Amino acid sequence: MKIPYFPGCSLKTSAKNFEISAISSAKVLGIDFVEIPRWNCCGVVSSLSSDDLMHHLAPVRNFVRVLEMNKTKMVENEKRMLTLCSMCYNTLKRSNQRVKNNPEELESINNFMYREEEYDGSVEVIHYLQLLDEIGFSQMTEKVKNSLENLNVAAYYGCMLIRPKEVGIDDAEEPEIFEKFLSALTAKPVAWNAKKRCCGSYLTVNNKDVVVDLAYGILNDARKNGADLIVTACPLCAFNLDNRQKNVLEKHPDFKTIPVLYFTQLMAIAFGLDEKSFGFELNYIKPNDVLKEKVFK
Amino acid sequence: MPKKIVINDASEEFLRKIIELSGEVITLCDQCGTCSGGCPFVEEMDITPSQLMRKVQLGQQDVLESKTMWLCATCNTCTVRCPRGLDLSKVAEGLRQVVLRQAIDNLDLNNYPKEEIKELPQIAIIAAIRKLTS
Numbered sequence: 001m002k003i004p005y006f007p008g009c010s011l012k013t014s015a016k017n018f019e020i021s022a023i024s025s026a027k028v029l030g031i032d033f034v035e036i037p038r039w040n041c042c043g044v045v046s047s048l049s050s051d052d053l054m055h056h057l058a059p060v061r062n063f064v065r066v067l068e069m070n071k072t073k074m075v076e077n078e079k080r081m082l083t084l085c086s087m088c089y090n091t092l093k094r095s096n097q098r099v100k101n102n103p104e105e106l107e108s109i110n111n112f113m114y115r116e117e118e119y120d121g122s123v124e125v126i127h128y129l130q131l132l133d134e135i136g137f138s139q140m141t142e143k144v145k146n147s148l149e150n151l152n153v154a155a156y157y158g159c160m161l162i163r164p165k166e167v168g169i170d171d172a173e174e175p176e177i178f179e180k181f182l183s184a185l186t187a188k189p190v191a192w193n194a195k196k197r198c199c200g201s202y203l204t205v206n207n208k209d210v211v212v213d214l215a216y217g218i219l220n221d222a223r224k225n226g227a228d229l230i231v232t233a234c235p236l237c238a239f240n241l242d243n244r245q246k247n248v249l250e251k252h253p254d255f256k257t258i259p260v261l262y263f264t265q266l267m268a269i270a271f272g273l274d275e276k277s278f279g280f281e282l283n284y285i286k287p288n289d290v291l292k293e294k295v296f297k
Numbered sequence: 298m299p300k301k302i303v304i305n306d307a308s309e310e311f312l313r314k315i316i317e318l319s320g321e322v323i324t325l326c327d328q329c330g331t332c333s334g335g336c337p338f339v340e341e342m343d344i345t346p347s348q349l350m351r352k353v354q355l356g357q358q359d360v361l362e363s364k365t366m367w368l369c370a371t372c373n374t375c376t377v378r379c380p381r382g383l384d385l386s387k388v389a390e391g392l393r394q395v396v397l398r399q400a401i402d403n404l405d406l407n408n409y410p411k412e413e414i415k416e417l418p419q420i421a422i423i424a425a426i427r428k429l430t431s
């Protein structure tokens with residue numbers, strides 16, 4: 001299956017491990033990520049003001065690229081746009097909903113772009129977890145070479161995958177898609193309280209202490225409920241929960257660190273892929289010890 | 298001493314502007330406090346999200362001096378729980394926009410040590426710049 005893939009900025013820089021593990025493990029399932037030509041930044045955060053149209057231009061341009069891919073046969077009648085980063089997913093999906101629901105706004109944007117292909121609202125933004133669910137999580141179970149049955153994993157949804165309701169990939173209060181994913185990979189999902197609590201997002205720039213406190217609470221909750229590691233789909237959550245453990249340790253010297261992985265890294269491990277596709281060099285807290293103890297015995 | 302609340306043309310105009318920017322019918326808020334109860338940032342705020350809503354309802358423009366709207370990171374926890382179906386993240390955005398559209402920023406990266414900025418991924422920096430600067 002060939003599907004248009006929107007990487008976004010992090011997947012090419014701070015979250016290269018997310019991209020490499022996703023692409024290599026998708027191949028095992030017969031999914032081919034076709035990177036969207038000339039993709040541009042989604043805007044990271046959604047502009048919420050009623051009169052701010054300009055900031056929805058960047059997402060719409062990306063939708064136009066998907067239409068072009070269909071025209072040039074890079075993909076066959078595939079207007080779904082696949083995202084990995086949950087912030088990209090949220091921002092792109094919100095813009096798409098807005099222009100679909102407001103034809104006059106879409107017309108203004110199309111007029112502004114003038115010589116670009118007209119966007120008709122036909123692209124659908126999806127997250128990789130949704131695609132895996134649609135194909136059937138059980139397909140993954142068949143490909144598992146390294147059993148994760150001894151691995152207790154805390155699935156961290158954060159905000160952008162599940163909120164607001166009209167954007168979420170699952171129920172906003174009781175999501176379970178991530179746990180289903182983990183079970184299909186043979187891992188043990190842990191029940192915990194902080195799985196949909198905000199990590200502090202971009203406040204990590206100007207309110208670091210707030211984020212460090214939130215991270216401390218989230219990480220401790222995962223530990224307390226028996227997690228060996230945490231998985232996420234968001235490069236910003238990953239920074240706040242993984243890299244900020246350095247700052248958590250400065251504040252709480254007896255804190256016990258816990259690895260934070262992208263969910264696709266867990267796929268690469270379970271599918272028995274080459275270590276190069278794990279990309280652990282970009283994880284701040286290294287998962288090697290816990291994996292040695294619980295997986296690669 | 299009881300405090301007198303004054304509603305005048307200026308306060309009504311302010312409420313109208315925030316309703317227009319946010320697209321939310323702010324007057325629907327019943328002050329139940331669900332938003333404040335679930336907000337992960339409420340401890341850091343000087344006024345709670347429900348107090349912010351009340352101030353906007355009354356058109357009190359000193360709400361713009363509060364830290365609250367700058368601490369709202371659009372996590373949407375309140376949005377999915379509001380029994381009146383209000384999206385407070387859009388109200389916070391409207392308030393931020395009123396300030397930012399006077400070309401007054403809430404973030405100056407020069408105020409932070411270069412080593413700290415270097416450690417940040419661009420997803421954090423771009424998001425902060427988009428939300429906190431004009």
